[in-house]
Amino acid sequence: MTVELVPLATARITLKEPLILEGTPMGTRMIFEVSEAEYFGDRLAGKLKGQAAADWLLVGPNNVGTLDIRATLETHDGALIYSAYKGRTDLSIAGSPIYVAPLYETGDERYLWLSKIQCVAKGIVEDNILNYEIYELK
Numbered sequence: 001m002t003v004e005l006v007p008l009a010t011a012r013i014t015l016k017e018p019l020i021l022e023g024t025p026m027g028t029r030m031i032f033e034v035s036e037a038e039y040f041g042d043r044l045a046g047k048l049k050g051q052a053a054a055d056w057l058l059v060g061p062n063n064v065g066t067l068d069i070r071a072t073l074e075t076h077d078g079a080l081i082y083s084a085y086k087g088r089t090d091l092s093i094a095g096s097p098i099y100v101a102p103l104y105e106t107g108d109e110r111y112l113w114l115s116k117i118q119c120v121a122k123g124i125v126e127d128n129i130l131n132y133e134i135y136e137l138k
Contacts, residue, residue: 009041046075079108
């Protein structure tokens with residue numbers, strides 16, 4: 001059985017300076033609020049809707065970053081889509097890629113197909129700009 005990656009979109013996400021909570025029972029918590037986000041693609045295109053979007057990054061003692069990200073998007077044609085995803089990155093290596101597994105939810109009939117798929121994405125952060133390539137798994 002072969003896994004197929006079908007392009008969904010690229011995303012450009014602008015992150016605010018993190019809120020850093022050191023020494024928590026789980027490790028260092030870094031909260032990166034999202035100030036802007038835009039998705040570009042033939043299948044999914046839109047922008048961040050509202051202010052409730054952030055990455056709650058947890059850095060463990062071995063410098064593995066575990067991501068917990070949530071945001072709401074508004075598509076170019078007015079649909080609202082909730083996105084939530086988890087992922088990992090190796091913070092012991094400068095510029096290490098971020099790997100995540102996005103899930104999308106919507107009640108808009110034009111995009112119900114998004115609620116039925118699993119996605120994967122790879123991203124890189126440079127100067128508080130996170131760029132993702134997002135794919136549907138088939």
